[in-house]
Amino acid sequence: MKLQNLTRPNYFAKTVLMGAMFSQALSGCNPKNSSLSGINARTSAATGNTIRVGEVSSLSGSEATFGLSTHRGIELAFDEINRNGGILGKKLELVTLDDRSKPEEAATAATKLIADSEVIAVLGEVASSRSIAMAPIAQNSKTPMISPSSTNPRVTEMGNYIFRVCFIDPFQGEVMAKFALEHLKVKKVAILRDVDSDYSTGLADYFTAALKKGGGTIVLDESYTSSDIDFKSQLTAIRAKKPDAILVPGYYTSVGLIARQTRELGIQAPLLGGDGWDSPKLVEIGGKALENSYFSNHYSNEDTAPKIKNFVTQFSQRYTSKPDGMAAMGYDAAMILVDSIRRSKTLSKQDLRDAIAETKGFAAVTGKISLNEQRNAVKPAVVLKIVDGLFRYQTTIQP
Amino acid sequence: MIELIQHLINGFSMGSIYALIALGYTMVFGILQLINFAHGDVYMVGAFTGFYAIHFFKLAEHPSWLSLALTLVVAMIGSGCLGWCIERLAYRPLRKSPRINVLITAVGVSLFLEFAGQLFFGADPKFFPQVLSFEGDWSFNELKINPLQVLIFVVSIFLMLALDWMIYRTRLGRAMRATSFNLEYASLMGIPTDQVISLTFVLGSTLAGAAGVLVGLTYPKIDPLMGVLPGLKAFVAAVLGGIGNVRGAVLGALILGLSEEFLVGYGAPTFRDALAFGLLIMILLFKPTGLLGLKRAEKV
Numbered sequence: 001m002k003l004q005n006l007t008r009p010n011y012f013a014k015t016v017l018m019g020a021m022f023s024q025a026l027s028g029c030n031p032k033n034s035s036l037s038g039i040n041a042r043t044s045a046a047t048g049n050t051i052r053v054g055e056v057s058s059l060s061g062s063e064a065t066f067g068l069s070t071h072r073g074i075e076l077a078f079d080e081i082n083r084n085g086g087i088l089g090k091k092l093e094l095v096t097l098d099d100r101s102k103p104e105e106a107a108t109a110a111t112k113l114i115a116d117s118e119v120i121a122v123l124g125e126v127a128s129s130r131s132i133a134m135a136p137i138a139q140n141s142k143t144p145m146i147s148p149s150s151t152n153p154r155v156t157e158m159g160n161y162i163f164r165v166c167f168i169d170p171f172q173g174e175v176m177a178k179f180a181l182e183h184l185k186v187k188k189v190a191i192l193r194d195v196d197s198d199y200s201t202g203l204a205d206y207f208t209a210a211l212k213k214g215g216g217t218i219v220l221d222e223s224y225t226s227s228d229i230d231f232k233s234q235l236t237a238i239r240a241k242k243p244d245a246i247l248v249p250g251y252y253t254s255v256g257l258i259a260r261q262t263r264e265l266g267i268q269a270p271l272l273g274g275d276g277w278d279s280p281k282l283v284e285i286g287g288k289a290l291e292n293s294y295f296s297n298h299y300s301n302e303d304t305a306p307k308i309k310n311f312v313t314q315f316s317q318r319y320t321s322k323p324d325g326m327a328a329m330g331y332d333a334a335m336i337l338v339d340s341i342r343r344s345k346t347l348s349k350q351d352l353r354d355a356i357a358e359t360k361g362f363a364a365v366t367g368k369i370s371l372n373e374q375r376n377a378v379k380p381a382v383v384l385k386i387v388d389g390l391f392r393y394q395t396t397i398q399p
Numbered sequence: 400m401i402e403l404i405q406h407l408i409n410g411f412s413m414g415s416i417y418a419l420i421a422l423g424y425t426m427v428f429g430i431l432q433l434i435n436f437a438h439g440d441v442y443m444v445g446a447f448t449g450f451y452a453i454h455f456f457k458l459a460e461h462p463s464w465l466s467l468a469l470t471l472v473v474a475m476i477g478s479g480c481l482g483w484c485i486e487r488l489a490y491r492p493l494r495k496s497p498r499i500n501v502l503i504t505a506v507g508v509s510l511f512l513e514f515a516g517q518l519f520f521g522a523d524p525k526f527f528p529q530v531l532s533f534e535g536d537w538s539f540n541e542l543k544i545n546p547l548q549v550l551i552f553v554v555s556i557f558l559m560l561a562l563d564w565m566i567y568r569t570r571l572g573r574a575m576r577a578t579s580f581n582l583e584y585a586s587l588m589g590i591p592t593d594q595v596i597s598l599t600f601v602l603g604s605t606l607a608g609a610a611g612v613l614v615g616l617t618y619p620k621i622d623p624l625m626g627v628l629p630g631l632k633a634f635v636a637a638v639l640g641g642i643g644n645v646r647g648a649v650l651g652a653l654i655l656g657l658s659e660e661f662l663v664g665y666g667a668p669t670f671r672d673a674l675a676f677g678l679l680i681m682i683l684l685f686k687p688t689g690l691l692g693l694k695r696a697e698k699v
Binding site: 061224233237256260266 | 402405409413517521522523526543545619620622625628659660661664665668669671672
């Protein structure tokens with residue numbers, strides 16, 4: 001009331017712009033003020049009676065079930081080792097930090113773990129965007145980092161200290177393309193990709209390439225951003241092209257909503273996806289709309305191989321839920337790290353890196369894992385079908 | 400043709416949600432010349448109140464109109480109370496300070512709600528249980544109409560008409576209009592302006608709470624940051640229609656909903672959010688009073 005000497009529209013315009021600026025500036029900025037200074041390659045993590053290992057996980061936020069499952073897998077592995085007397089006479093100690101499903105916080109968490117907790121290695125992250133944010137920090141401080149399930153190829157290209165124990169998206173895209181062409185016998189596929197996610201756009205691109213090579217066509221390639229909740233406009237456009245199947249290479253929260261809206265618009269084509277679907281929340285949100293959809297994954301907990309059966313029993317006993325793919329990958333990543341520590345000449349980060357790089361034919365839950373020169377694992381993928389809300393094993397596709 | 404009608408229906412249902420939120424912005428601005436940036440977060444709290452009400456009363460086990468009505472009422476009461484508290488605790492003590500102070504406080508309240516929400520509700524998205532389920536959908540050949548979309552539209556229009564009636568046909572509405580015209584003169588004429596202002600916040604927040612439940616019902620994924628973007632867009636809608644003008648807010652919201660829908664459907668899906676803010680800049684440059692806004696001479 002005191003500033004009324006300004007004409008109203010003018011004053012109003014200024015207020016609006018200032019307000020908008022404030023709100024953007026403040027709400028877009030989460031704590032990320034840790035700097036990289038102060039990190040140097042120390043090995044004190046291995047002194048004393050414990051070996052300290054860091055974990056960056058999305059324990060809350062939009063991909064919370066990924067982080068929680070992975071964390072449980074790692075926890076199970078470490079407890080198993082510690083129960084059996086530890087490793088090299090020392091106990092393993094896990095330091096876990098939550099990144100709330102945000103890349104910038106994953107970077108902060110990695111910095112904290114390496115600088116403050118002086119960990120010998122870092123396990124994480126699940127999502128490729130967040131692993132890509134963490135990787136330069138691990139690389140610069142020469143700390144080995146093992147991502148359990150980031151599938152975008154760029155993750156391990158960030159440096160020679162960055163590893164992963166899962167397959168990569170060029171293969172995963174090929175798997176789904178092969179499955180669509182050979183098992184589902186579909187030719188016309190539409191794509192709905194999440195442009196905010198390195199994982200989603202990468203997988204969509206590799207799928208497109210593989211499908212075209214196999215004689216299929218992409219009838220429409222639509223996109224959304226991860227904060228969207230309404231996909232009907234894209235889906236209405238997709239419906240007009242009458243695809244035989246729709247590839248939705250996103251994460252489970254968005255996919256659940258997309259599946260619902262797909263069926264609401266009367267599209268009956270099956271949905272196809274990748275390991276980003278692997279969460280109990282997927283079916284909770286998507287419900288019946290997801291029936292008869294397919295996605296590729298790291299393993300199936302229905303597999304009867306003794307190694308898998310044993311893992312599933314142990315996990316279910318402790319957490320009263322069946323382990324999903326992320327849990328198995330977390331367990332495998334932890335076990336490969338433990339195995340490498342055992343083989344490492346000394347407990348320096350450098351020797352540990354060399355030991356991880358030499359991993360060959362390690363018998364893990366999700367199959368035999370060998371790391372290639374690009375520090376990626378080469379192994380088969382399974383395709384799961386959603387039937388009555390359960391993920392049922394369909395087929396295994398070899399690399 | 401069918402695609403076009405489908406896009407129209409989608410656009411109207413999205414637009415009516417923006418309208419419910421935009422009304423709160425516009426009413427508060429009309430009275431206090433304050434942009435209540437916390438309004439989008441009141442919408443979020445409304446959705447969560449509905450979510451907890453459903454779990455508390457176990458409404459999802461018996462989906463019916465009654466369950467929906469109960470959820471709506473609880474959520475509206477919850478967010479109404481929140482609106483009252485925000486006004487009483489954050490804005491009223493600053494009534495006499497420069498407006499920029501209040502504006503910054505509004506941003507602060509917004510952040511407070513967002514992060515308190517992450518603390519109390521958890522940052523992971525929650526599934527909003529279905530309190531009303533329809534068998535199948537209404538389809539005319541290719542044209543599929545989700546009854547929920549129609550429901551959103553009908554409920555929104557009903558609430559807006561009720562608000563319009565209240566503002567232009569009741570004594571209370573007259574008091575609100577008088578307060579919005581000039582706070583000091585209105586209080587000299589014996590209008591309890593503080594109460595009128597409180598009531599305005601409560602009404603606006605109630606509508607936002609209803610929008611929260613309706614969105615939860617159609618897009619069953621809710622999280623503590625769900626209010627940020629719809630809040631900002633509803634604000635753009637209010638400015639577009641002429642902020643301070645109730646009918647303008649509805650018009651602006653429908654225009655925004657439809658233009659987003661057509662932009663995404665026929666052109667560039669990733670520009671959905673850019674469109675709203677592009678519109679904001681355009682309207683501020685060329686017609687700062689908005690489409691239905693009146694240019695009032697300022698008395699010094």
